[in-house]
Amino acid sequence: MDIQHTARLAKLEIPEDSAEKWQKDMESIIEMVGKLPEIDEDELLLHDEIMPMHDDILLEPLISRDEMLSNAPAAKNGYICVPKTVTDKEHSK
């Protein structure tokens, strides 16, 4: 396991000064959980166990937009505010 690669995928930051400890901890956990029974290749995908899709049924919203937005860290005029997602450089391409 490459701790920094996994952290990047998980959108977490592991400080360099504790990376070695994290690496060791995670490796011992992975070693533990990796002890699994041998399973035949054709049993791995479990086609017969796929969950059925449920119909999406539209219900009248019980929660107003303002209520929904009340937990957003930043909101304005009914919208959630986030930092700029496109830089000027990318925009001009």
Next chain:
Amino acid sequence: MKLYEYSASELIDMLNAGKCSSAEILGDITERISTAEKDIGAYITLNSTAKEAAVRSDELRSRGEPCHILSGIPVAVKDNISTAGMLTTCGSKMLENYIPPYDAHVIRCIKKAGMVITGKTNMDEFAMGSSTETSYFHVTRNPLDTSFSAGGSSGGSAAAIASGECISAICSDTGGSVRMPASFCGLVGLKPTFGNISRCGLIAFSPSIEQIGVMGKTVRDTELLYSLVSEYDPMDVMMTNKQYHSFDVNELKGLRIGIPTELFGDNISDECKKAVADALRLLEQNGAVITEISIPMLKYAANIYYIISSAEASSELARYDGVRFGHRSDSFTGLDDMYIRSRTEGFGDEVKRRIMLGTFVLSEGSRESYYLRAVSAMHMLKKEIISSFEHCDLIASPSYPEPPFHLAESISNTARYSADICTVPANLSGLPAISIPCGKAGNDMPLGLQLMSMPFREDLLFFAAGEYEKLCGGFSQFRGGKAYGV
């Protein structure tokens, strides 16, 4: 005797006989919270509107209007169950200020019945842990001896009941989080069949295995609360519309109880084995038939559990990115940096470990050797458990392989994870399981007996647990007279 010392069933009788009011029960509990809470730390948030609910229940009763049997009984709620207008933090800095705009289905049930919510109880962060020490807010101490852990992740709920800071509690169980703290605090804890209590409004950790469960002082208390909150709810697509029927068995004679050798081997402490064996002997003397069974896949249960639950957690917890709700970092340089900083600041180490493990087992090159193998092994485990019910009606084991442990004990992550061996099989197979007190360890702390049954046979669990409760002389002996224990 103070009113918080009684069970829910006793209080119901007293309310019906006019011997006390709901406001008086809440008054005693509030007073208890003011003296015990500083040493116990059971709650994260207290309900500021509890008194109004108690008064409302009293008014209904005094007018002779029909009211639910549990009306006026104080109940605590684990802090990962959504309560409209009341903080719901999941024990995490990430949700420190989160106020849900709606009630979970179970909360709607208890409000409709007129139960009084005392507050939101402490828990391991995002229900990941078994000691309630990973909570961002504070540690919860065991009311029977405050140097011990109350267990986890629902340690706050168990400590609240055992200290008289509430009467019953609603909590969640993803790998034993109701049963294990119940056993540490001398209480009864039930994880029902998967799909028997709506999870609508439960903040997700691992949706394919987690369940809302109930905790109480007695088997009857636990059953009453279970009957109330297991009402059908179409908002949880996994919910099965099976009506719960109580007790269609009425005698221990011939009831077959199987002991899996895999949960009775060297991995279980002698004290726990002895307490469970003594309890089963008592049931046997009264007609039950004890048989030895073998479920070989059980030895992989904890490994399977940590792969599947962490994989699901890594996906479920991806929603905490500082955009729609939860913690957003104060300083960042762009959108991606905002995600990373918000998550790094908002999650504690145990949650990060699970997210990283889940990310790893789902990542390219690992998915087949870890995640898919674990899913396949989970199905094999379930098949083995179900077929073992040809030889028995119930499966018995200790609720936890060791006696309750001290707080701040130095133990490796893998050792703590492996100790979930007794409880995780019920989650992985969707079966119902109950933990009841069955003896005391050398350290004078209670030990738990776990019983598991076929899906939708909670009635069998309540029956057998209730019979044991009568035979052993009640469960208050495991709590009463010890520190804050009631």
